[in-house]
Amino acid sequence: MWNEYSIGLAAAFACALVAFLALVWERDDLHKLLLVDLVETAALAVIALIGTDLSEALILPGLVVGIAELLALSQIYLVKEGYQQHRVKGLNIEVIMRSPATVIIATILAVYGIILSGFTGGAIAGLGIVFLLMSRSFSGDFHVLEMASGISWALWVAAFFVFMFAPEWWYLALMGAAIGILMKVITKMSLVGAMWGDQE
Amino acid sequence: MNEIGGAPLFFLEFGDIVIYFTPFTLTLFLLALVFSVFVLVSRPERQIDIAFGGDAYYAKEISLSELRFRRFMSIACGLACMGAMVTGDVFDFTLFVSLVGICNVGIVAAVRSRHVQNAAYQYGLVALAGTVPMFAAAAMVAATTGTLSMLELAKGTATVPVAARALLVLGVMGEGMAPFYAAKAEMFRAPGAPYVIMCSLSSLLIFLRVAEVILLI
Amino acid sequence: MNPEFILGFLLLLGGTIASAFPVPKTYLNRLINLEIPGWGLLLLMLSYNEALALLTFGGVSALSVYIFVRVIQKKEATG
Numbered sequence: 001m002w003n004e005y006s007i008g009l010a011a012a013f014a015c016a017l018v019a020f021l022a023l024v025w026e027r028d029d030l031h032k033l034l035l036v037d038l039v040e041t042a043a044l045a046v047i048a049l050i051g052t053d054l055s056e057a058l059i060l061p062g063l064v065v066g067i068a069e070l071l072a073l074s075q076i077y078l079v080k081e082g083y084q085q086h087r088v089k090g091l092n093i094e095v096i097m098r099s100p101a102t103v104i105i106a107t108i109l110a111v112y113g114i115i116l117s118g119f120t121g122g123a124i125a126g127l128g129i130v131f132l133l134m135s136r137s138f139s140g141d142f143h144v145l146e147m148a149s150g151i152s153w154a155l156w157v158a159a160f161f162v163f164m165f166a167p168e169w170w171y172l173a174l175m176g177a178a179i180g181i182l183m184k185v186i187t188k189m190s191l192v193g194a195m196w197g198d199q200e
Numbered sequence: 201m202n203e204i205g206g207a208p209l210f211f212l213e214f215g216d217i218v219i220y221f222t223p224f225t226l227t228l229f230l231l232a233l234v235f236s237v238f239v240l241v242s243r244p245e246r247q248i249d250i251a252f253g254g255d256a257y258y259a260k261e262i263s264l265s266e267l268r269f270r271r272f273m274s275i276a277c278g279l280a281c282m283g284a285m286v287t288g289d290v291f292d293f294t295l296f297v298s299l300v301g302i303c304n305v306g307i308v309a310a311v312r313s314r315h316v317q318n319a320a321y322q323y324g325l326v327a328l329a330g331t332v333p334m335f336a337a338a339a340m341v342a343a344t345t346g347t348l349s350m351l352e353l354a355k356g357t358a359t360v361p362v363a364a365r366a367l368l369v370l371g372v373m374g375e376g377m378a379p380f381y382a383a384k385a386e387m388f389r390a391p392g393a394p395y396v397i398m399c400s401l402s403s404l405l406i407f408l409r410v411a412e413v414i415l416l417i
Numbered sequence: 418m419n420p421e422f423i424l425g426f427l428l429l430l431g432g433t434i435a436s437a438f439p440v441p442k443t444y445l446n447r448l449i450n451l452e453i454p455g456w457g458l459l460l461l462m463l464s465y466n467e468a469l470a471l472l473t474f475g476g477v478s479a480l481s482v483y484i485f486v487r488v489i490q491k492k493e494a495t496g
Contacts, residue, residue: 015430022438034485037451038451039332045429048462048470051343051465055339062335065295065302066331067477069301072306072309076320078488079309083491083492
């Protein structure tokens, strides 16, 4: 009666229960946000237990939803507590500013993101570029980035139209959609990172 | 098919994922559509506070940028609601409900009042915690019956465990039911009538739809 | 029930308890402890050969750590 799925399900629900108990007993808002991330991990464990290709198809939107909600809630927390105006002192470490290590890390993240492609791949590649921009200062052109972001979004929507009305060209549409959403998220996150870097 | 919402009128098939229109789902869909159009064309109200002890009153103005953002969030909430009303796939339903939760937070997050933002944050935490039982329920349905399509499950050949149905209801309750916790009710103090009403309408429609889903699968 | 499955679940359970009740209860401590159930989940996905989910979760975990560090930094900086 107790096969692998049942044991796994019981363990994942036990984790979720422990995390929910800690969430109930917690008073501080930022601690609650961290605990909600823990609860999301337990939910992903339950989805991963399905074990077939379907679980991969279910985990990816679950991750996207989780990240979107975390971004929104962290922004609301900063605005509500009035911490938006706090200036974080930059570290002013010479190693970060001069050495090629930041470029290497940013390149690794960008390549990783391009291999993954799609929304999460774009987010990871964008994170690499944000890291690069935060360690050096950005003195570039915002308009080109915004134009690239808009054009790539249009490419993504066009790829979906091709999916629906001309399904024999599906491979072209798939590549177009992946590249479109990748470019869009990279450019959006680079814009965000450049602006964060300017403030701090 | 288990005819809980009436005879199906129309099926829109995207391969495996079927969108089905019965009289029940069509009514809910049209309601969400009409209200989204209302949000599109209407202007926000101005909340009026009366100074005690006299006839004086002051009105809260809503700036144009705040109006645009809240209107966009309301329309997105309406679109997500429309999608949730007619979808025939359990996981798509949970995704749409999560989207409604995020949009509800977005509708009130642009208001500058500390009290409203506090309420929006608490609601956002509960909504995020509510996605956990929802996704867990969808995963259990997929693992025990092998399919996520509501039309397949309605034929009754495979039984969905009671725990999965209970978790789905629990998740939807955490995501969008206004009477169940006070934070969502406190969000109503945000000025701007048609945008805030979208929160209430979306939770009502989702409540109706989840009742049908639970009886169907 | 291969070793990755068992180890993954042990890490998930142990990491959840460690992260839910951290001993010096600071934000940074809890954030670092959040990596442990993340590792357990990665091992679990490995035992089922879900490669794409594994890669994506690894990257998204890095992203969420970045978001949290930004919030914690802004909170603890003196404005």
